[in-house]
Amino acid sequence: MSAGTTPTGEHPGRTDGRAQATGTVPDADRTVRLGRELAALLRAGDLLLLSGELGAGKTTLTRGIGEGLGVRSAVASPTFVISRVHPSLGDGPALVHVDAYRLAGGLEEMEDLDLDLALPESVIVVEWGEGKVEALSDSRLLVRLERPTGAGDGTAGDGGTDWSALDGDAPRVVTLTGVGPRWAGVDLAALLAGAEGAPPRAD
Numbered sequence: 171m172s173a174g175t176t177p178t179g180e181h182p183g184r185t186d187g188r189a190q191a192t193g194t195v196p197d198a199d200r201t202v203r204l205g206r207e208l209a210a211l212l213r214a215g216d217l218l219l220l221s222g223e224l225g226a227g228k229t230t231l232t233r234g235i236g237e238g239l240g241v242r243s244a245v246a247s248p249t250f251v252i253s254r255v256h257p258s259l260g261d262g263p264a265l266v267h268v269d270a271y272r273l274a275g276g277l278e279e280m281e282d283l284d285l286d287l288a289l290p291e292s293v294i295v296v297e298w299g300e301g302k303v304e305a306l307s308d309s310r311l312l313v314r315l316e317r318p319t320g321a322g323d324g325t326a327g328d329g330g331t332d333w334s335a336l337d338g339d340a341p342r343v344v345t346l347t348g349v350g351p352r353w354a355g356v357d358l359a360a361l362l363a364g365a366e367g368a369p370p371r372a373d
């Protein structure tokens with residue numbers, strides 16, 4: 171557990187290599203910026219699993235990661251493909267962006283993607299990846315994005331989703347959980363403090 175991170179799991183204070191931090195990201199631009207800042211920590215071999223309902227901001231965060239890594243082509247929501255490789259424009263790792271939403275099964279269903287072969291030279295970000303791709307690595311960073319409940323959160327009174335509310339900027343609660351040796355000692359809380367507290371850019 172690194173200094174500054176807060177163990178907020180079921181077993182506070184346990185030191186099994188989990189580091190967790192939670193913060194609020196007020197708008198989509200700030201989510202992109204969080205992605206850019208997160209990218210500065212990332213290196214080839216890193217696996218990120220993004221969770222949160224449709225419209226939570228998983229692809230928005232991934233766009234920032236792509237910008238921060240300096241990869242080719244803007245990250246977008248895949249329409250027909252479930253995976254897209256964004257090669258680095260420099261000498262950094264490629265970004266492999268997977269949207270596993272339509273996949274019910276696990277890695278065997280993604281065999282064609284050869285994620286295991288790509289991982290040593292890439293950062294792999296998997297939306298809806300939890301419970302599906304953990305076997306790729308002994309370490310992973312879980313990123314959970316949630317819309318706080320309350321008025322204007324995109325949730326209709328009947329429990330359904332009010333899609334009209336999804337376009338405007340609204341806060342997201344982001345929880346980062348590092349699992350495994352790769353993330354032990356990484357100060358995830360500092361990352362979220364930056365996303366939350368930084369003043370708007372002048373440009």
Ligand SMILES: Nc1ncnc2c1ncn2[C@@H]1O[C@H](COP(=O)(O)OP(=O)(O)O)[C@@H](O)[C@H]1O
Binds near residue numbers: 201223225226230341
């Ligand atoms: N704080 C925020 N963080 C991220 N996205 C936000 C935020 N506030 C509003 N949005 C909007 O919510 C939508 C998120 O879409 P997207 O990133 O594609 O979600 P997902 O990939 O989780 O389905 C975008 O239209 C984005 O502009």
Ligand SMILES: [Mg+2]
Binds near residue numbers: 228
């Ligand atoms: Mg998405």
